[in-house]
Amino acid sequence: MTLHAYRTHTCGQLRATDVGQEVRLSGWIHRTREHANVLFIDLRDHYGVTQVIVETGSELFKLVDPLGPESVITVTGTVSARAPETLNDKLPTGEIEIFPTAIAVQSSAESLPLPVFGDIDYPEEVRLKNRYLDLRRERIHKNILLRSNVIASLRRRMIEQGFTEFQTPILTASSPEGARDYLVPSRVHPGKFYALPQAPQMFKQLLMVAGFDKYFQIAPCFRDEDARADRSPGEFYQLDFEMSYVTQDDVFAAIEPVLHGVFEEFADWEGKGRSVSPLPFKRIPYRESMLKYGSDKPDLRNPLLVTDVSDFFKGSGFGRFASIVEGGDVVRAVPAPNTHEKSRKFFDDMNSWAQSEGFPGLGYATQKDGVFGGPIANNHGQDGMKAIAEAMGLGPNDGIFFAAGKESQAAKLAGLARTRAAEQLELIDKSRFEFCWIVDFPMFEYDEEAKKVDFSHNPFSMPQGELEALESKDPLDILAWQYDIVCNGVELSSGAIRNHRPDIMYKAFEIAGYSQAEVDTNFAGMINAFKFGAPPHGGSAPGVDRIVMLLADEPNIREVILFPMNQKAEDLMMNAPSEVSAKQLKELHIRLAVAPGAGPAKAE
């Protein structure tokens, strides 16, 4: 019998029942342990690790000994049962080992810039530069597999829900709204550019106009914006979907089982044993969310709720808050449960943290056995404080943090303080996935910088009340059929019931200060399509990378992406972006304003 050239089994496959078989394994030298008479080799592949034993002094030892870790070898030999005292129950293959009769060196590895064995942290720069080595490491290797399995599950679930997968263009037109585009110069059309899609937004709406009814795609999206821990620069993937003849409730009903199902499926990944909030997901109006959680992406695992306590400070002895409230601004309160034993430093640190975040400060009141302390309590009085505590539903040992100022600023600070207080007091249950919808986003907002009304979210959303609302209501009071889905404080997706009517579209853009001609120019493809019979439609686009990040329990999105760019949107492994040849530029009719090799352009 001849064996396969490289392997008859994988390195994770052999068991006691295979003892006596002649086998061939290939893999990387994961780790070696040299003993008096024998060399132990942990041979690793994608599937697992098998122990190979070579006797020191043998010909095979002379072949294998000089090889460094991560060299690739092929081992041929008979499966041996391990002696009872040498069984390793930590390894699935720990009942057996291989004494090779032949070893072939497939690839000898030089000394490594990044060890594969072990799970200690390495500098991001080194990891990204040598990503193929980093990806061999157990933790990220598993993350990437999880990602693949999550995507397969999403795809299967969408198809089961009756959605059809389509591919939309990658080279498309620049759109004036939204994020900065990545531009691609046209060779054929001097001076003209394609743009990479920020999302297949218009294409998916056009698919509805084209009558396809239920679309989805694991869609690449490109946005030239700066990175965050949960935002990979440049490109990311969305589970993009759209459906026709639907209300907001229909969209929720279609996607909730998909998301709930995929989170349930992977909640116990790596034995993490987490639970998922039951269906249907909670719905929270935007304004309520901003009040109670100080955020439009609340972490519902956090039990603390913000309360507006402005009214309590009207005419208060604490003059600062009294004048803030009398000036039309607000005071928001965040509970600090069971902090009666906390030092003054705990409260002062929260205040300096707020200042470091750019806020004037975070007020506080301590409470022990129903007695309030701190400067605010001293001036506001015990009775006044009791009234506040009662309104907040506090116990006798719960302190309070106060965020005061303009409503938007106070809400934001209260939200950040809510998160920070819960983290400091360890109140967040990490074993849960808590989903909610944020609904009823405002259609418009006042842009303080431009001094005009502008779209607050997506200009293609249908206003609630449709044309009549646009014509009769204060624009800032109009709500949109616009919604976000949030899990554990992470915004997974934004979506909307779209505005499919040209008349309503023109009116909405008019309120935001755009003429009909501008709409016709910038959104020609879509507005024209809507003139020839367009179905009411809506959808959403949950972020795939963020879903995987939550399931993998990673704080950083790069841990679930194969080849991510760094914070400055550079691919350190492939050296992108890079300079191109003069010939390439000439073909594209481009002359650089920066001298080649001059480095990044500096602002004056």
Next chain:
RNA sequence: GCGGGUGUAGCUCAGUUGGUUAGAGUAUCGGCCUGUCACGCCGAGGGUCGCGGGUUCGAGUCCCGUCACUCGCGCCA
């Protein structure tokens, strides 16, 4: 664009008030060890303390600038 953090051996880190020849673990290399599986024991090599400037008799340590990575703000319809 702005703010915070970090930067000391290949890697993870320590380094006192500014004071002798900058240390530990790990990795590497050599030796020892009848079975390890994070093996163990002994030994060795390995440093422009990110870079530049300044203060000082003397700087890893203090000051200024700069670079890299990262977290956040702005930005992300």
